[in-house]
Amino acid sequence: MLSRLKSGVRGWLRRARSSGADAPTPVKERPSGDEEVLTYDPSSDSPCPPAPILTLEECPVCGSPESTKVSRYNRFVLFDRTPDAASAIYNYSLCHACGVVYAARRPAGERYRWLLERFEETLGRTEVGAPRPGKFALSSSSLTDEARGELRRMVSNGVFVSGHSGLSRKDYLPSLMSDRLASSMHVEILGSLLPMKAPRVLEIRSRLGSISAMLQRLYGAECRAMSLFENQRFLIEEAYRIPAACPIDFDAFEIPFEGRFDLVISNHMLAHSVHPKEFLATVRSRLTPGGHLYLYQEPVETEFLERGKSMFNTLNPFHLQTFNEASAVRALEANGFTVVFCTVRDDLFLALAQAVELPGDTWERMGDSERSRRRSAYRVANDAAILRVPEHLRAPFAKDWDGVVERSLAAGIAIRSKDGRIKVRRVEAD
């Protein structure tokens, strides 16, 4: 049942993508049938819990009450079938103070968990920049004794299995090495910027323990890891002897290990946290004085504001926060961190920040010109995303359609082709 459900969910996702979520022009005909979609049977699944849905009156990152609504929908608006009518509506809002864009309507508690259990794996696996570990490593959320034995046998052949070893891919886990290589950039940054004297490290949302393994090898770090899935947890312990725990509660976030850490490494947590302020406070409370937080894989808005991707497609139902670089810095500074280093690579923000005294009200707010520039950019991105919605999914936009078309033609973000159809203009890739 579960695998059937999951393949059905994968089908939904693929359908959403192939049906034009990323296409430059709306497609007229629905793509030919994806049989997996047909095998999904909602009647055999428990229904999506209708509550809780939180309605935020203030920014969940900095607490400011002032914001501008910039988009009503998340990626579910591009799906043929959604968990329920409310699931696509997030009312993304631009905070006037820190500049983070947050879902002002968001699922929490059992509703968030229900969505996560069904969608996180598929959405998460396709995140930009994410390595793709083998199917075996991530495909199930619980493990039978037989699967444990099988994974143990494969791990026993090591992480770096040479191409001339004579071992086949059934005998080891190529995903372990892939993840090590994909994660090495972060260790290069950390090792270059921090003293790293046998630090105590917590890795949150570790995929396969790679960063911890490297810090352990290079700097004698004492590591703990938190993973989303049991199979990841099992592999981290088996491959590297690093104590690991799962799952991760994005709503009531807790750290299931004792003591304080010199360094906390957080993978893609700020975007997903239901209560980001509390998440940062929990992390901060477990850092040694002057300890560091390293955040990575946090998607920034550039992808849809500047590079013409569909905003609806980028903002999947677990992306509760997004930002630009300056806003991410303000978000950290509003929560008791000072940023030591940050950069954006492949539309993903990363930062090294140090815990400092809580700032009171002294952190610098977003300026007027940045606010108005981003409000305009979001309006354009929202119009462009609407124009790219496949025709058979346009009902929610019927009322706004003419206005969107008119604005987009006037602004030059769309053109009318000879057959009268509206096309969003391609943005030149940089």
Ligand SMILES: [Zn+2]
């Ligand atoms: Zn804010």
